[in-house]
Amino acid sequence: MILPNWPIQHRVSALSTTRLGGYSNEPFDSFNLGYHVGDEITAVDSNHQRLLEYLPRPAQWLEQIHSAKVITVTSRTTATVWPQADALYTRVAQQPLAIMTADCLPILLANEQGTEVAAIHGGWRPLVQGIVANTLSLFDSPAEQLYAWLGPAIGPLTFEVGSEVKTQFCEQNDAHSSDFSAQGDGKYLADIYGIARKQLACSGVARIFGGQFCTVSQRELFFSYRRDGQTGRMASLIWRN
Template identity: 35%
Template sequence: MCEGSKALLPGGPVDWPAPSWVRTWSTRRGLDLGLQGATAPEQVNQHRQTLARTLQIQPWWLTQVHGVGVKTDQKEMEEGADASVTRRTGVGCIVLTADCLPVLFCHEREPVVGAAHAGWRGLAAGVLENTLQAMAVNPEGILVWLGPAIGPQAFEVGSEVRAHFLDAQPESGEAFRSGQGGRWWADLHALARLRLARLGVTRIYGGGHCTVQENEAFYSYRREGLRAGRMGHVIWMAEP
């Protein structure tokens, strides 16, 4: 990637000890990559072309449906997917977010990377589990980065959401704080860490940034509503 072109992309590489052949980029407010918000589709497509050209990648743009489907080198998932996994160099696994949790995956030795879009529905239903299954590698060698998402001070949910997690993993209760009127404050980052730890993944980085509260840096659907843009979080493998 040309050093001078980095100024075209708000954001930067993520901070984690990934292997030298793994590349990442997490965009910030100012480069709307989503077709759902207030930015005109023509401008969004220009932003997407800028991202692909600057990073020199073939990006996989998913139709995200808050589900658990995983696009792979062998599986297209035309009906929609919320994660992707590849073993091909130059292919960018990318997810778009505006409060949901972006999760990037790589392995310390194996040539495989992935990205997952984890809102509470996908997280509870197993999108992280499906992504790891598609990677088909020893979980002890996997590194994970958790990106910016709605934080525990801003993510108020009903008791039914908490029940979804508790039914699958009782220790998930530690990621919820009691609110008023039977409501709960949920910590998406903590819920993801618990899910990953149960799968044998313990090398987890990132987390801590709240898209709702850090309004100058991130888009937020909860704060901005239907006008909210989308950030992109991409991982790929460079040519050796």
């Protein structure tokens, strides 16, 4: 497990899983939490049971669709069907919110009082569609009282995209041009951490932590769809204490 390095641990609990410590076999070895990737269901079930040992109760999960849709969780979940969206927000105490990734950026948010939390699936499509602003709009606390943590994602030296991706972000904000490095043939290296930091900062969030991982290059720790194609999924979770 990776724990956020932010100063609100006594009010909010949060973690990101790695690929280590589970029951799945190659190429999903070993702590795969994704049911949709072709892994043995019994192994994924066992991995979810192991994760539950670290949680106060079962998490709210999503069927992630690379959208800007945010769901507000208003009660402790008992649902077995995962809703379609790419972010979760709640004020319910001890209700974990879960985001699944294998290169996309997990963004965890909390206010300094620990009474509001959110989890965002920060793929480039949700980010360019405005999922950060959509999620922040649900907080009662002002942005200057919020903390953000950027979990394990594809690093700026390995995330190659086409010019159309750069164009969409730069049309949103010219400042995003510095988040792209030209590689020739219309290709760019994109800094998804830098993109998220700018979007958070533009919304008034200044206390931003994390963002030092690379799921592609740190093979021993992380699953990476970009690197391996068929692979498992990690999870990032947050809940009010």
